[in-house]
Amino acid sequence: MDSFIEGFRKAFALIFYLDQELLSIIFLSLKVSGTALIIATAVGLPIGVLTGVRRFSGRGFIISLLNTFMGLPPVVVGLFLYLLLSRRGPLGFMALLYSPSAMIIAQSILAFPIVAALSHSAIIKIEPLIKQASLTLGATTFQVTTTIMREARYGIMSGVIAALGRVMAEVGAIIIVGGNIAGYTRVMTTTIALETDKGNFELALALGIILLMISLIINMILYLIQKKGLLQR
Amino acid sequence: MNLKLTVSHVCKSYDKKPILKDCSFLFEKSGTYILMGPNGSGKSTFFRICALLEDPDAGEVNYFSETNISKKDVELRRRITLLLPRVGVFNTTVFKNAAYGLKIRGMKGPEIREKVDKALEFVGMIHKTKQNALTLSSGEIQRLGIARAMVIEPEILFLDEPTASVDQENTEIIEDILLRMKKLGNSIVVIATHDRVQAERLADWLLLMKNGMIVSA
Numbered sequence: 001m002d003s004f005i006e007g008f009r010k011a012f013a014l015i016f017y018l019d020q021e022l023l024s025i026i027f028l029s030l031k032v033s034g035t036a037l038i039i040a041t042a043v044g045l046p047i048g049v050l051t052g053v054r055r056f057s058g059r060g061f062i063i064s065l066l067n068t069f070m071g072l073p074p075v076v077v078g079l080f081l082y083l084l085l086s087r088r089g090p091l092g093f094m095a096l097l098y099s100p101s102a103m104i105i106a107q108s109i110l111a112f113p114i115v116a117a118l119s120h121s122a123i124i125k126i127e128p129l130i131k132q133a134s135l136t137l138g139a140t141t142f143q144v145t146t147t148i149m150r151e152a153r154y155g156i157m158s159g160v161i162a163a164l165g166r167v168m169a170e171v172g173a174i175i176i177v178g179g180n181i182a183g184y185t186r187v188m189t190t191t192i193a194l195e196t197d198k199g200n201f202e203l204a205l206a207l208g209i210i211l212l213m214i215s216l217i218i219n220m221i222l223y224l225i226q227k228k229g230l231l232q233r
Numbered sequence: 234m235n236l237k238l239t240v241s242h243v244c245k246s247y248d249k250k251p252i253l254k255d256c257s258f259l260f261e262k263s264g265t266y267i268l269m270g271p272n273g274s275g276k277s278t279f280f281r282i283c284a285l286l287e288d289p290d291a292g293e294v295n296y297f298s299e300t301n302i303s304k305k306d307v308e309l310r311r312r313i314t315l316l317l318p319r320v321g322v323f324n325t326t327v328f329k330n331a332a333y334g335l336k337i338r339g340m341k342g343p344e345i346r347e348k349v350d351k352a353l354e355f356v357g358m359i360h361k362t363k364q365n366a367l368t369l370s371s372g373e374i375q376r377l378g379i380a381r382a383m384v385i386e387p388e389i390l391f392l393d394e395p396t397a398s399v400d401q402e403n404t405e406i407i408e409d410i411l412l413r414m415k416k417l418g419n420s421i422v423v424i425a426t427h428d429r430v431q432a433e434r435l436a437d438w439l440l441l442m443k444n445g446m447i448v449s450a
Contacts, residue, residue: 129321136284137334138311138385147333151324 003201010202011209022206029187032100032174033167036107040167041160044112048119048159052152053131053145063120069113074106078176081106085177098179103187106173111163118162122155123148154229161222168214235420236296236303236312236388237261238283240447243292245278252278253289254445260389265415266423267432269450270442276425277318279442280391283423284315296389311338315391318398320378322366327358327377330366334385352380356410372403379410389421396431404431411435 014022047066051059083089085097096102126148134147149156171189178185180194188207195204238260245253252275260266270276281287282294285305296303296313303309314334323330331349340348353359356376361369366377375395382390395411396404408431414422415435426432432439439450 127321129317129319130323132286132317133321133323134333134337135286135310136315136317137337137381138307138314139337140307143337147323 007201007205011206014202014206015210019206022203022210024183025186025188025191025207026210028100028185029168029189032103032187033107033164036104036111036167037160037164039104039108040111040115040163043108044115044159044163045119045156047112047116048156049123049145049149051116052120052123053148063117066113066117066120070117072110072113074110074170074172074174075176077106077109078173081109081173081177097177098181098185100178100185102177103174103185106177107167107170110170110173111167114163114166115159118159119152119156122152122159125155126151154225157225158222158229161218161225165215165218165222168218169211235263236298238389238421239293239295239297240279240283241293241295243279243282243289243294244445245275245282245287245289247278252445253282256292256446258440258447260421260423263419263421264437265411265435266421266438266440267436268423268425268440268442268447269427269429269432270425271427274442275445276442277393279447280315280393280423280425284313284391285310286315311385312387313389313391314382314385314387316378316382316393316395318394320374320381322369322374322377324367325365326362327353327364327366327369328362330377331380331384333381338385348384349380352384355383355413356380357406370403372399372406375399375403375407376410379407383414387420389423392422392424394425394427396426396428408434 047062051063051066081102082097084091085094085102086092087097096105130148130151131144134144139147169189171193174185174187175190175193178187178190180186180190186194188211192204192207192211195201195207240256240258240260243253243256244251256275256279268276268279278287282289285294296305296309303312323333328349331353332345335345335348350359350362353362356379358373358376358380361373366374369377375398379392379395382392392411396407399407411422411424412435415437424435441448441450
């Protein structure tokens with residue numbers, strides 16, 4: 001019990017004195033997950049919009065695939081990516097394994113189905129009336145699509161925030177492809193895993209507390225967005 | 234030169250049930266045409282085909298000025314508009330709803346403000362400019378719909394049952410708006426209704442949708 005309390009005391013000390021190692025780990029986490037989220041949105045949002053507004057053959061298959069990918073086990077993604085990026089793998093020549101880039105790729109793969117599937121479901125909930133109204137007012141096909149996207153904005157934002165929540169908390173994929181190298185690919189979740197193994201609980205706890213706070217902030221933003229969306233309905 | 238519309242031998246069925254049967258009409262003179270007929274008689278289908286939202290199974294709908302037939306593209310769609318019975322307002326302010334048609338035509342701020350304020354004033358909604366349109370009553374939504382359609386100054390305006398789902402007070406307000414629009418009298422306005430009294434009050438020409446065809450009443 002004493003070591004438990006002592007762990008917390010030291011953890012708070014690390015946070016309050018803005019420990020340099022702690023800061024660099026937090027910064028790398030935000031950089032990797034933030035970049036992954038941008039890529040995931042750039043890829044996922046158009047897929048979500050396309051499957052939401054257009055009817056084409058194979059659409060149902062794509063939607064089922066996205067829904068399946070939403071629940072991809074991170075370690076499996078890590079494993080496949082490892083095989084692709086390892087020196088003997090088909091993408092080995094790119095020398096990306098054990099780099100932040102590999103971690104960004106892994107998290108993008110985990111995040112884009114969430115952005116795509118949740119954008120899709122936000123868009124199909126928009127009434128056909130909106131499409132007809134914009135058409136009767138003289139909108140081009142592109143303008144109709146942007147109008148529908150604007151109407152679905154709260155649902156789309158929820159998807160993006162939910163994806164951020166997933167990648168920030170993720171450890172399985174990035175520990176495999178990032179290698180957890182100190183000062184280079186070590187992020188919050190992988191540090192917690194490592195330091196717990198080593199019995200260094202204070203740094204692990206400090207990071208755990210910060211991760212929880214970030215998660216809380218993300219969820220509060222998500223709640224506010226959803227509340228705003230509901231209020232205006 | 235003002236836009237005119239010919240509807241020639243239009244047929245349309247849904248699930249093999251014929252709605253429009255060899256329907257023809259010429260909208261040539263500006264003024265208010267009232268299209269009467271019971272629910273399900275094909276008025277809405279006729280409007281949707283005229284507004285180029287749907288294609289007929291057979292027959293043709295052509296817009297023309299003088300003798301030139303207009304190509305059915307976005308440019309033509311921007312000269313006509315249809316106000317649906319369920320307006321479909323956007324999740325934003327009353328002002329931005331009314332400004333939509335101008336914005337997608339690339340019009341800029343001050344000009345938009347002037348036209349939108351004028352239209353909202355015309356329908357008695359100027360005091361609600363900043364309110365979210367989804368919080369309006371059904372009568373107010375219809376009036377916003379009329380303002381949103383008027384603002385783009387269509388050469389042909391179709392109004393599908395504009396008072397079907399509103400209370401008596403708003404029905405009177407809307408009829409008053411339509412009467413004042415009539416006095417402006419520089420475009421073709423086609424209104425579908427099943428209210429005989431309203432029809433006679435508003436009409437320059439009274440039409441009847443009967444057995445999937447339009448006949449003069």
